[in-house]
Amino acid sequence: SQPISIILREETSDAHVATEHSQGAGWLARGELDLEEYVRFLMMFWHIYDTLERALERHGSNPVLEPTYNPTLLSRASNLASDIAFFLQCPEATWQSHPAHTSLLLSRPQGFVEYITHLQALSDSADPSLLLAHTYVRYLGDLSGGQVIRRRVAKAYGIDLASGEGVKFYDFKSLDVNKRGDIIRVFDISITSFQAAMLKEANKAFELKLNLFCTFKPPKSP
Amino acid sequence: SQPISIILREETSDAHVATEHSQGAGWLARGELDLEEYVRFLMMFWHIYDTLERALERHGSNPVLEPTYNPTLLSRASNLASDIAFFLQCPEATWQSHPAHTSLLLSRPQGFVEYITHLQALSDSADPSLLLAHTYVRYLGDLSGGQVIRRRVAKAYGIDLASGEGVKFYDFKSLDVNKRGDIIRVFDISITSFQAAMLKEANKAFELKLNLFCTFKPPKSP
Numbered sequence: 001s002q003p004i005s006i007i008l009r010e011e012t013s014d015a016h017v018a019t020e021h022s023q024g025a026g027w028l029a030r031g032e033l034d035l036e037e038y039v040r041f042l043m044m045f046w047h048i049y050d051t052l053e054r055a056l057e058r059h060g061s062n063p064v065l066e067p068t069y070n071p072t073l074l075s076r077a078s079n080l081a082s083d084i085a086f087f088l089q090c091p092e093a094t095w096q097s098h099p100a101h102t103s104l105l106l107s108r109p110q111g112f113v114e115y116i117t118h119l120q121a122l123s124d125s126a127d128p129s130l131l132l133a134h135t136y137v138r139y140l141g142d143l144s145g146g147q148v149i150r151r152r153v154a155k156a157y158g159i160d161l162a163s164g165e166g167v168k169f170y171d172f173k174s175l176d177v178n179k180r181g182d183i184i185r186v187f188d189i190s191i192t193s194f195q196a197a198m199l200k201e202a203n204k205a206f207e208l209k210l211n212l213f214c215t216f217k218p219p220k221s222p
Numbered sequence: 223s224q225p226i227s228i229i230l231r232e233e234t235s236d237a238h239v240a241t242e243h244s245q246g247a248g249w250l251a252r253g254e255l256d257l258e259e260y261v262r263f264l265m266m267f268w269h270i271y272d273t274l275e276r277a278l279e280r281h282g283s284n285p286v287l288e289p290t291y292n293p294t295l296l297s298r299a300s301n302l303a304s305d306i307a308f309f310l311q312c313p314e315a316t317w318q319s320h321p322a323h324t325s326l327l328l329s330r331p332q333g334f335v336e337y338i339t340h341l342q343a344l345s346d347s348a349d350p351s352l353l354l355a356h357t358y359v360r361y362l363g364d365l366s367g368g369q370v371i372r373r374r375v376a377k378a379y380g381i382d383l384a385s386g387e388g389v390k391f392y393d394f395k396s397l398d399v400n401k402r403g404d405i406i407r408v409f410d411i412s413i414t415s416f417q418a419a420m421l422k423e424a425n426k427a428f429e430l431k432l433n434l435f436c437t438f439k440p441p442k443s444p
């Protein structure tokens with residue numbers, strides 16, 4: 001059978017094309033969104049990544065999630081907060097009380113609520129390992145198409161790419177984005193690691209049965 | 223990569239041999255246990271299966287557990303209760319208050335407590351999908367070695383195999399035990415089903431992102 005990374009790419013390619021070719025993705029990727037609207041997008045994204053990253057932290061030891069759980073390398077919420085504060089020209093600690101943010105919370109768009117609700121439900125569900133699919137779509141997307149968007153956004157909103165202020169979201173510091181292959185390979189480990197955990201558990205099950213046998217009192221009759 | 227059923231068998235074969243060749247397994251499999259001790263074993267087993275089967279019921283929709291979740295075919299707790307009542311010569315509804323049972327509960331052997339505690343912890347854990355390993359070791363064991371033990375037990379304790387009273391534990395009614403291969407194949411579906419759930423979730427993740435893009439207000443500037 002094929003590695004999960006290949007299967008994931010192939011089986012989501014229609015959805016990728018549909019998303020990439022949507023009107024909104026076009027506006028974003030061509031740097032056409034009004035700055036106010038781009039910042040609103042960053043704020044919605046902050047809530048989405050905050051929800052996802054809390055969920056991954058909560059389930060970091062799940063054998064399916066553990067191999068790709070690398071917050072130092074991947075987490076985006078704090079980078080998003082930094083970009084938002086930059087655009088709103090306010091301290092990072094106070095952006096959440098800025099009118100742009102409070103008015104977003106007062107009328108949350110449907111597609112925003114839906115995303116958060118879905119991630120939270122997965123985190124609370126019997127099978128949080130499905131969060132792996134979101135690790136894949138979010139972080140690999142940011143590492144791929146995200147790098148193209150970074151240059152367009154910088155050009156559109158007059159950002160100095162050298163300083164990096166305002167486009168930290170697209171900046172995976174310790175990670176050479178050309179080494180995306182390394183990250184992708186980690187996804188394949190997820191399944192192997194799941195199998196390893198299962199085998200360990202099967203051996204534990206035998207051991208438990210053996211210990212149960214050890215509770216037998218020896219037969220009185222010869 | 224190999225099917226999980228083959229991997230499970232190969233990777234637990236040492237543990238299988240160790241358990242099968244233990245002194246207690248020998249006493250059991252040769253029908254040498256005192257009847258009192260055999261009934262104590264059935265009572266401990268009832269608690270173990272009861273814990274396992276409640277856990278499987280609770281997590282029946284987990285994508286890893288779903289393919290092998292078949293209580294009608296597999297559940298053992300009620301068959302065990304019937305065998306226990308038969309040997310204790312009491313109604314099935316009251317065996318739990320029989321002195322043989324109350325004294326077991328008053329001094330629970332270490333290997334018994336450990337088994338139950340472990341299953342309950344798995345059920346309450348972030349990854350109940352590992353219960354699959356216990357489905358494997360318990361039910362496939364009962365369908366395999368269990369069928370040999372059934373005949374020895376019947377002979378040792380003077381049971382009429384035609385009536386089946388007292389050996390219902392080994393009796394998988396609707397299942398031809400020679401069709402064990404069919405059951406084993408279901409284990410392979412578990413991993414495939416897990417992948418399918420993951421792919422569905424990855425496509426959902428793209429859809430959520432698409433819907434988020436739909437919340438964008440059109441650019442004012444042309």
Ligand code: VER
Pocket residue numbers: 005009016019020025026029136137138140141142144145146148184427428431432
């Ligand atoms: C919803 C997520 C998403 C979106 C919206 C999205 O949109 C775009 C856009 C325009 C918007 C562009 C130009 C691109 C380009 C590329 N993407 Fe895509 N992408 C997503 C996820 C995703 C993933 C998961 C991957 C990794 C696939 C892999 O390499 O295995 C990739 C890989 C690549 C490789 C390239 C050039 N992407 N993408």
Ligand code: VER
Pocket residue numbers: 205206209210227231238241242247248251358359360362363364366367368370406
């Ligand atoms: C703890 C569980 C266990 C015990 C104690 C246990 O002990 C015994 C004994 C003696 C006691 C004997 C004679 C046997 C015989 C056989 N077993 Fe085993 N067995 C367990 C699990 C288990 C499994 C899971 C399997 C399925 C392997 C497979 O077929 O894939 C099998 C398969 C077989 C096939 C054969 C003849 N067994 N077994």
